[in-house]
Every structure is written in C-alpha cells, then in structure tokens.
Amino acid sequence: MMTRTHRLGKTARNRSDSKLITRLGCMATAATMMLGAGAAIAQPADFTPFEVEYEVGNNMISAGSATLQLARQGDEWIYSLKTTPTGVFKLTGKGKIQEVSVFSVSDSAGKLNLKPQKYTYRQDSEARRSVDAWFDWNQNQLTYKRRGEEFTEDFSDPVLDRLSVTLTVIDELKKNNFQQAKLQVFDNGRVKTMLFSNEGTETVETRMGPLKTVRVRSNAEGGGTRHTTTWFAPELDFVPVKIEQYKRDKLVARLTLTRLRNRITEGGGAEAYKAK
Secondary structure, three states, X not given: OOOXXXXXXXXXXXXXXXXXXXXXXXXXXXXXXXOOOOOEOOOOOOOOOEEEEEEEEXXXXXXXXXXXXXXXXXXXXXXEEEEEEOHHHHHOOOOOEEEEEEEEEEEEOOEEEEEEEEEEEXXXXXXXXXXXXXXXXXXXXXXXXXXXXXXXXXXXXXXXXXXOHHHHHHHHHHHOOOOEEXXXXXXXXXXXXXXXXXXXXXEEEEOOEEEEEEEEEEEEOOOOOEEEEEEEEHHHOOEEEEEEEXXXXXXXXXXXXXXXXXXXXXXOXXXXXXXX
16 A cells, blocks of 8 residues: 655655665666675575667667666666667667666575665656656655656555566566566556566577577556566576567567576576577
C-alpha cells in the first residue's frame, strides 16, 4: 500500500541528493554501504559483472546500438543501459538514452536481496523526459522527480526500478525457473505491479550462434498497451540475448545481442561464444 505526497520544496530533494549522486556517462564511486560496525555487506557468489552489446531496430530498419552493463563499485552495483541512435534516427534528432540504477545486493537464505538506491533516466537534453528517483530503505520511502515536480511515496513491499528488476528475474530463473512472478516496479514516474510470465524455451539465432533461451513476458497487472518479451540464455549465465518492446501488440523496438563479456565468455569456453 502506497501513499503519495506532492512536494514543491527542495528539502527532500537536497536530502536525497546528499545520500547518493550518480553522474551519467562518468559513474562516480558511491558512498560505501555498511552492515554493522566495519562489516561489509556480503555479496552473492554468483552475482558477477557483465557487459552486453546489442543492435537496436525493428523488422525493417537498424536504428542504433545499445550497451547493458553491470559493474561493481565497492559494496554497491551500477546497472546501466545506454542506447545510441545511428543513421536516419540520428539525423532526425532521436538522441541518446541513458538509464542507470545504483543498488546494494545481498544473499539472504539463498535469495537475492536487491535494494535500489537511485535510478535516473535521460534522453539527451529533453528535460521533460528526465526521471530521478531515490529509495530510502530506513523510512521505506521513494522520492522521485519528473517534469519538474517532486513526489514522495511510502512503500510496504520491496520496490525495484524498471532496470534492476531484470536482475531479480535472472536470479529467479537460475534458482527456481519460476512460472509467474509479481513484483512492485518503479516505472515512468509511478510504482506499478508488474507480472512476469515464463513462456517456455526457444532457440534464438544470434551473432554468437543459435542459443537456447527462456522467454519471459512482462506487463502491468490489469493489462495495458505495452508489454516486453525478453529471451534469457541459460548457457550464458542467463543474460538477456534479445529484448522486444511492444505497444498495442505492435513491435516498437528490438535489441539483439552482438557481443558479450561475462564470466562465461571470459573465464573459460570463450571460443564457443565468440561473435561470428
């Protein structure tokens, strides 16, 4: 259950900014999160950095490229998706898009415990599309700013942002091969209940060859005009190798893997997965 308070003042924003500041494009080291006196938060053993490069387009045209990266900074992690347009999309002013999620993570009873600290969204200089969100886990409050206005919401259930939720889905696929999951997700300026449905296995053709994947569909509970389908590859540590976004059942964008660097490709058996 969440309540919303509209804030026009700067106090809450300044307090949140002082806790954590992330600069897009040049990600700064975040303040170290500590558990107890001098004890660092335990990191899950199978939670490791990766970087995936994608071609972005649809059924007719290539629109650009994207990079999805998970990197560790001290006891926190930075998860980012950066999309760069090319060709006609670049000429028409469709600018770069950058999403960044900063979060802490721990392993409790074999379950991934992921807590976002800050989420940001930027589309070049279009201020009206910018989103900033701060998560206060001591007060169970989410403060976010969108289109020049600031809001604060209380939350009782764990909340993820729309970028980091992918990592929770990966963890659930690894450990439980879930059929359906329901998660609270901050997306486009509000918290939504999102449904994630396992639609079975499918072989996907990529530049790294054919890959067996698990296909997962996500959409807002109660319906809506948008949904996303993501293909996760178990043999590549469940990284997303293809992502499709739909609006009113029409394909809007497709991300297809072109290159991968993770513990599978870099730590052994890399020859089998070199891009062709």
